[in-house]
Amino acid sequence: MDVRILGPVEVTSGDRGVPLGPPQRRAVLAALAIDADRPVSLGTLIERVWDDPPDRAADSLYAHIARLRQALTATGVRIERRDGGYTLEVDPDRVDAYRFRRLAKQAQLRARDDFARTRLLGEAMELWRGAPLTGIPGEWAARMRYGIEQQYVGALVTWAQAHLRLGHPDLVVTELTPLVPRYPLAEPLASMLMRGLCALGRGAEAVALYARLRGYLADHLGVEPGPELRALHLRMLRAGTAPAPRPALLLAQVPG
Numbered sequence: 001m002d003v004r005i006l007g008p009v010e011v012t013s014g015d016r017g018v019p020l021g022p023p024q025r026r027a028v029l030a031a032l033a034i035d036a037d038r039p040v041s042l043g044t045l046i047e048r049v050w051d052d053p054p055d056r057a058a059d060s061l062y063a064h065i066a067r068l069r070q071a072l073t074a075t076g077v078r079i080e081r082r083d084g085g086y087t088l089e090v091d092p093d094r095v096d097a098y099r100f101r102r103l104a105k106q107a108q109l110r111a112r113d114d115f116a117r118t119r120l121l122g123e124a125m126e127l128w129r130g131a132p133l134t135g136i137p138g139e140w141a142a143r144m145r146y147g148i149e150q151q152y153v154g155a156l157v158t159w160a161q162a163h164l165r166l167g168h169p170d171l172v173v174t175e176l177t178p179l180v181p182r183y184p185l186a187e188p189l190a191s192m193l194m195r196g197l198c199a200l201g202r203g204a205e206a207v208a209l210y211a212r213l214r215g216y217l218a219d220h221l222g223v224e225p226g227p228e229l230r231a232l233h234l235r236m237l238r239a240g241t242a243p244a245p246r247p248a249l250l251l252a253q254v255p256g
Contacts, residue, residue, distance in 0.1 A: 037089060037091070049061065100127050114162040160195075194236070
């Protein structure tokens with residue numbers, strides 16, 4: 001059994017999805033799952049589910065919880081009244097967002113080598129199925145979505161750094177090429193893709209990527225890329241004026 005919020009909100013039991021009902025009911029489940037095995041007060045639940053709570057919001061919440069309890073009967077997951085609120089009684093590690101954070105935290109431990117780091121982060125990234133809380137409306141869901149996506153981008157950057165150190169720029173380029181356009185403000189992610197391209201001898205593509213990012217930032221925010229990315233770009237331009245080096249040498253010339 002798994003509770004999944006890294007994408008559409010789902011509960012799976014074996015290979016089958018549990019019917020959860022309309023988006024608002026899924027929002028109630030998500031509001032509980034984000035604090036798995038910890039009580040969430042009635043007021044907090046209402047604030048998470050509705051930006052502008054309707055009259056008798058508490059009654060609507062009770063009805064959604066009753067329906068969720070019925071849907072979850074055969075899964076072993078329970079919603080219980082506790083400490084003036086409600087608790088989704090489930091091992092937090094069965095919630096994909098918790099498992100993602102645990103794996104990412106383990107990967108950050110200094111004692112881990114790059115092989116272990118890429119394995120842990122690869123496992124964490126496999127949990128990702130799309131934008132967190134897909135289909136859940138409201139300000140609380142938007143804030144949670146943004147925060148979890150920032151954790152995801154951080155994990156991607158750490159994963160890419162480790163693979164580059166291991167001499168696997170091809171993996172970095174394959175993974176990051178479709179992702180960088182989705183997160184155009186994540187300069188560290190663009191930096192990793194530029195370094196991977198450069199290491200493969202595709203410096204012209206890395207320079208073109210920088211130009212696209214610079215244009216996006218100028219058009220949408222009226223700013224230039226940060227100093228680290230500008231320095232990387234300048235280094236690549238300078239490297240391009242010399243005889244073409246081997247990919248590994250070019251990567252070494254780019255400041256870390």
